[in-house]
Each structure stands twice: as C-alpha cells, then as structure tokens.
Amino acid sequence: xxxxxxxxxxxxxxxxxxxxxxxxxxxxxxxxxxxxxxxxxxxxxxxxxxxxxxxxxxxxxxxxxxxxxxxxxxxxxxxxxxxxxxxxxxxxxxxxxxxxxxxxxxxxxxxxxxxxxxxxxxxxxxxxxxxxxxxxxxxxxxxxxxxxxxxxxxxxxxxxxxxxxxxxxxxxxxxxxxxxxxxxxxxxxxxxxxxxxxxxxxxxxxxxxxxxxxxxxxxxxxxxxxxxxxxxxxxxxxxxxxxxxxxxxxxxxxxxxxxxxxxxxxxxxxxxxxxxxxxxxxxxxxxxxxxxxxxxxxxxxxxxxxxxxxxxxxxxx
Amino acid sequence: xxxxxxxxxxxxxxxxxxxxxxxxxxxxxxxxxxxxxxxxxxxxxxxxxxxxxxxxxxxxxxxxxxxxxxxxxxxxxxxxxxxxxxxxxxxxxxxxxxxxxxxxxxxxxxxxxxxxxxxxxxxxxxxxxx
Numbered sequence: 188x189x190x191x192x193x194x195x196x197x198x199x200x201x202x203x204x205x206x207x208x209x210x211x212x213x214x215x216x217x218x219x220x221x222x223x224x225x226x227x228x229x230x231x232x233x234x235x236x237x238x239x240x241x242x243x244x245x246x247x248x249x250x251x252x253x254x255x256x257x258x259x260x261x262x263x264x265x266x267x268x269x270x271x272x273x274x275x276x277x278x279x280x281x282x283x284x285x286x287x288x289x290x291x292x293x294x295x296x297x298x299x300x301x302x303x304x305x306x307x308x309x310x311x312x313x314x315x316x317x318x319x320x321x322x323x324x325x326x327x328x329x330x331x332x333x334x335x336x337x338x339x340x341x342x343x344x345x346x347x348x349x350x351x352x353x354x355x356x357x358x359x360x361x362x363x364x365x366x367x368x369x370x371x372x373x374x375x376x377x378x379x380x381x382x383x384x385x386x387x388x389x390x391x392x393x394x395x396x397x398x399x400x401x402x403x404x405x406x407x408x409x410x411x412x413x414x415x416x417x418x419x420x421x422x423x424x425x426x427x428x429x430x431x432x433x434x435x436x437x438x439x440x441x442x443x444x445x446x447x448x449x450x451x452x453x454x455x456x457x458x459x460x461x462x463x464x465x466x467x468x469x470x471x472x473x474x475x476x477x478x479x480x481x482x483x484x485x486x487x488x489x490x491x492x493x494x495x496x497x498x499x500x501x502x503x504x
Numbered sequence: 505x506x507x508x509x510x511x512x513x514x515x516x517x518x519x520x521x522x523x524x525x526x527x528x529x530x531x532x533x534x535x536x537x538x539x540x541x542x543x544x545x546x547x548x549x550x551x552x553x554x555x556x557x558x559x560x561x562x563x564x565x566x567x568x569x570x571x572x573x574x575x576x577x578x579x580x581x582x583x584x585x586x587x588x589x590x591x592x593x594x595x596x597x598x599x600x601x602x603x604x605x606x607x608x609x610x611x612x613x614x615x616x617x618x619x620x621x622x623x624x625x626x627x628x629x630x631x632x633x634x
Contacts, residue, residue, distance in 0.1 A: 300613030
C-alpha cells in the first residue's frame with residue numbers, strides 16, 4: 188500500500204516536473220503497462236518539448252530507471268521521446284491528453300460521489316469528512332488539468348472559439364449562485380448588481396462563463412472577511428463586468444505579475460493559497476481572443492477590483 | 505422498472521459507475537463494450553436511451569451514432585454521448601453524428617441522473633431534443 192502510494196507519487200512528480208518545465212507547451216509523462224502482462228513491469232514514457240530536456244533524461248537513464256525500479260518494486264522500462272512544440276500543440280495530441288487525464292478522474296470523482304451520496308451504505312462522520320476531502324482534491328486536480336490544457340491550447344493558437352447569442356444577465360446570476368454556498372461558508376457577503384440594460388451578448392458563452400468563474404473563484408479564494416460584489420454595466424458598446432472584493436489585495440508593483448502563468452506573487456502567500464496562478468492569465472488571453480480587456484486595481488490588504496470589458500457585438504442581421 | 509438504458513462503454517470502472525447509479529435509480533441497464541456490440545445490442549433490446557462513450561474499440565462513438573441513426577426503428581431513441589473528449593467542437597461533433605445530448609466526463613454523480621432524465625423526458629414529450 189505504502190509502496191503503491193509512493194510509486195503514484197513519484198509518477199505524478201515526474202508528470203509535474205515535465206509539465207512545469209519552462210518552455211513546455213503541453214508535455215506529458217505517461218505510464219504504460221507492457222503488452223506482455225503485468226509481470227513485465229511498467230513502461231514510463233517521457234515526452235518533452237525540448238531536446239535538451241530529453242538529453243538530460245537520457246543522461247540520467249540508468250540512475251533514473253534504477254530509482255523507478257526501486258519505487259515500483261518491479262522492472263520498469265523508461266523511454267524518452269522528443270516532440271517539437273508543433274506536435275505537442277497538435278489538437279489530436281491535446282485531445283488524447285485531455286482524455287487520458289480525465290479517465291482516471293472519472294473513477295475518482297464518480298465513486299467518491301456515490302459513496303458520499305450514501306448509495307453504497309451509511310457513512311460515519313469521519314468517513315464523510317475524508318471522502319469530501321478526496322472529492323475536493325479531485326475536483327481541484329480536474330480544474331488544474333483543464334487550466335493547463337487551456338493555456339497550452341491558447342499559447343499554441345489552437346483554441347477555437349464559438350459565437351452565439353446568450354443572456355449575460357442570466358449567465359452572471361448563475362455563476363453568482365454557484366458561489367453562494369462557498370461565500371456563506373466563509374461568512375462573506377456576496378452581492379450582484381446588474382444594470383437593467385444588460386442583456387444579450389454575442390460571444391463564446393462557455394469562455395465568458397469561464398472568465399466569470401475564474402474571477403469569482405479568485406475573489407472567494409483571496410477574501411477571508413467582508414464582501415464580494417459583482418456588477419455589470421454597459422459602456423461604449425461594451426459590457427463591463429467588475430468583481431470587487433475586500434480580500435488581501437495586491438501590491439502595485441506586482442499587478443502585472445498576476446497575469447503571468449505559474450507565478451504566485453508572494454511565496455508566503457503561495458503557501459497559504461495554493462494554486463498555479465493560471466486563472467488570471469487564462470482570463471487575459473481569453474479576453475484578447477474575444478476582443479475584450481482586463482484590468483486590475485488593488486490595494487494591499489484592502490481589496491481588489493478586477494474589471495473585464497467584452498464587446499457586445501450584436502449578431503449582424 | 506423505469507426504463508431500459510444501453511450503456512456502450514469500454515472502460516470497466518466507468519461502466520460500473522454508470523451502471524451503479526442507473527440501477528440504483530431504478531433503471532434496467534444493458535451493457536456493450538465496443539461500438540459494434542453496441543449497435544447489435546441496441547437493435548436487439550430497443551432501449552429507451554443509449555449512453556455512448558466516444559473513444560471505443562472497433563468502431564468509435566461518432567460512427568456508432570451515425571449508424572444507429574440510419575435504423576428506422578431506433579431513430580427516436582435518444583443517444584447521449586458521455587465522454588472525456590472535452591475539447592472545443594466535441595459537443596458539436598457528437599450532435600452532428602446524431603447524438604441528442606452530451607455529458608462531459610468526469611461525470612458528476614450529483615447531477616448525472618438529472619442530465620439523463622432530461623433526455624428521457626424530451627423523448628417522452630415527443631421533442632427532438634438538442
């Protein structure tokens with residue numbers, strides 16, 4: 188059991204190591220069982236987008252295989268493959284990655300869910316608490332995977348947007364309702380002020396929802412007391428969505444840093460608030476694609492206001 | 505028994521999960537592990553709804569949906585794609601292949617039945633679904 192956990196941990200570590208290495212667009216470390224059967228051990232395939240990283244792994248080969256062997260307590264075949272950025276950004280590769288990463292999560296989230304629903308039998312309080320943690324972490328992991336895939340697609344210029352007419356007011360209301368349980372739990376006031384003229388928007392509904400979701404989840408994450416206010420108004424053919432919180436805020440000179448992927452501003456903070464810092468950079472890039480903008484005003488320890496503008500772009504008739 | 509649902513899914517755990525939820529909610533579940541078996545099974549049992557994985561051995565889900573839509577006696581059976589191919593355009597591809605609905609994996613057990621029953625209701629109302 189211990190060893191299995193360790194081996195999973197190591198594999199995940201390898202995955203992260205490869206994934207987080209600078210200059211990677213969408214790398215992967217994949218574990219495969221050799222066709223001869225379980226006894227044949229594991230096959231670890233390391234795919235990198237940088238030839239020098241591949242070379243580095245190859246130079247470590249013997250020591251690396253040995254340590255993998257030890258952790259897995261079984262022979263492991265390690266192979267390396269270099270893929271250039273183009274191939275990594277191939278939509279088929281991204282689709283496969285997305286599928287491969289989500290399949291095990293389907294089991295984790297699904298079975299945790301049915302256990303928590305009590306479909307299998309009654310749970311005691313401790314079991315419930317622990318399973319809720321599993322569920323929260325699995326959902327967190329799912330969100331991270333989606334974020335990493337999104338940023339990869341955007342950076343590779345492979346993100347396809349769709350356009351449709353939808354009700355922005357309803358979309359904002361829906362997101363606000365989604366966050367109500369969380370903000371109530373934290374004792375925060377959550378208010379929505381949507382101007383009467385806010386109505387239809389011709390844009391990518393899913394991506395606009397993602398932007399709103401990211402802004403609200405950041406506000407909820409970094410606010411421990413006070414309130415979060417979401418407002419929406421129109422101005423010069425644009426909708427302005429503003430999310431204001433009374434959270435920890437950001438120092439002036441660090442505002443630009445907030446939009447860079449994988450940068451958490453303060454190391455002290457990143458310890459308290461874990462995450463990759465991808466959400467704002469995804470928002471910024473999505474808004475560039477949607478013809479909008481994002482801006483941040485903030486006062487350290489007082490709060491943050493994030494303002495997003497999206498062109499109304501009424502569908503041509 | 506509320507109805508009969510055919511689940512076409514090759515992943516053992518995913519199949520178990522979906523079957524478990526459906527059976528606990530009073531549905532009869534039939535299963536198929538690949539595309540061709542799915543089509544044969546659909547013709548044999550005439551299910552009330554089909555849950556269709558997209559990445560399948562032998563014949564993928566899109567091809568299964570297209571084939572099922574050519575069969576007059578199955579034309580009205582709602583097909584819901586259940587897939588982790590959550591890339592842009594996947595939903596549209598599934599709908600274009602003849603699916604009526606699309607559920608993204610990982611499924612959320614809290615709302616899964618609602619998503620499935622919505623499709624069953626559309627059928628009962630004689631609606632075409634979306």
